Amino acid sequence: MNIKFGIIGAGMIGSDHATRINKSLNGGIVTAVNDINIESAKRLVAELGTAEVFEDPYDLIRSPEVNAILVCSIGSTHEEFVLASIAAGKYVFCEKPLATSASACKNIVDAEMNFGKRLVQVGFMRRYDSGYQKLKKVIENSEIGDVLMIHCAHRNPTVPESYVTEMAVSDSLVHEIDVIRWLLKEDYVTAQMIFAKKTKRSHGNLHDPQILLLETRSGIRIDVEMFVNCQYGYDIQCELVGSDGIAKLPEPESLVIRKDEKKFTSIDTDWKKRFIKAYDIELQEFIDGIVGNKIQGPSSWDGYVAAIACDICIKAQKTKAIEPFSIVETPKFYR
Numbered sequence: 001m002n003i004k005f006g007i008i009g010a011g012m013i014g015s016d017h018a019t020r021i022n023k024s025l026n027g028g029i030v031t032a033v034n035d036i037n038i039e040s041a042k043r044l045v046a047e048l049g050t051a052e053v054f055e056d057p058y059d060l061i062r063s064p065e066v067n068a069i070l071v072c073s074i075g076s077t078h079e080e081f082v083l084a085s086i087a088a089g090k091y092v093f094c095e096k097p098l099a100t101s102a103s104a105c106k107n108i109v110d111a112e113m114n115f116g117k118r119l120v121q122v123g124f125m126r127r128y129d130s131g132y133q134k135l136k137k138v139i140e141n142s143e144i145g146d147v148l149m150i151h152c153a154h155r156n157p158t159v160p161e162s163y164v165t166e167m168a169v170s171d172s173l174v175h176e177i178d179v180i181r182w183l184l185k186e187d188y189v190t191a192q193m194i195f196a197k198k199t200k201r202s203h204g205n206l207h208d209p210q211i212l213l214l215e216t217r218s219g220i221r222i223d224v225e226m227f228v229n230c231q232y233g234y235d236i237q238c239e240l241v242g243s244d245g246i247a248k249l250p251e252p253e254s255l256v257i258r259k260d261e262k263k264f265t266s267i268d269t270d271w272k273k274r275f276i277k278a279y280d281i282e283l284q285e286f287i288d289g290i291v292g293n294k295i296q297g298p299s300s301w302d303g304y305v306a307a308i309a310c311d312i313c314i315k316a317q318k319t320k321a322i323e324p325f326s327i328v329e330t331p332k333f334y335r
């Protein structure tokens, strides 16, 4: 039996996920689409050929034709749709961010715990990337001894004028914040944001590049260079420095070209291509979790902790100080 999915938000990632469910993955079919822009919903429904348009997102959530929901609308709408899905007792995959404030994420955590069972998976897809999975094995098998430092870079070719300084944290660095916490199984204790010399390619409301410095409970230091107008490509780097060795995130597969007295490989500019397999695996795991009545992917607690970290990093952008985290113990429900 196919799990019947309702999608809220028929924009870029909602359309991609819908196509993925219908064409690439096993065990799911999209039966319902809602978007505040009805024309977007109609366009996606026409492309899919398996779904109907719902003008009201709450009707979609409650519909007997929908077993599970994908929330792919803009971040500020996530809280209400995830809470409504929990109230309907349905599994819900929510694209990052889980919600746009830590308190809104906490509302979701509380609702889910009151319901008594995990229903929410958050779209932190880097955890499903084969390179990050290999790094995790290296750590778990102590192959490089104790991890002491992690050096990361998150570079995009360009961003639009609408991308402002805070979005470097909430839209982009949130991926490093989540994936490194997942790699290390450790929470953060401090954060600091440093502004480098501003690139001439940036605009007035964006300071680019920035460097995030994080410290974990056991004293591991993480630095992340965030450079969203680097021009040359979409480039994600992560290097673990251990007491006994170094482990580096593998480069995406790329041909080596020898030509004109040069040897080179190309670098993609499209972030979607870089993590395309990870998106497939994360959603397949969600479908399989629904079938097995137990989901295991990134939880609403992970979304909540990431939101707390983002708030602190954004504060650190303003204060330029080392900002402490208040310790929040993971409830047994999410361990």
Ligand code: NAP
Binding pocket: 008, 009, 010, 011, 012, 013, 014, 034, 035, 036, 037, 040, 057, 072, 073, 074, 075, 077, 095, 096, 097, 123, 124, 125
């Ligand atoms: P997008 O292309 O703008 O799509 C969002 C869609 O939601 C738009 O069609 C928008 O309609 C619609 N919408 C806005 N308010 C709504 C409401 N109240 N009810 C129903 N639909 C509503 O954005 P996107 O790039 O797909 O991003 C969507 C979400 O996915 C964001 O939270 C983003 O952070 C996340 N995302 C995650 C990743 C990842 O790597 N995991 C990558 C990309 C995006 P209008 O255009 O008419 O406003």
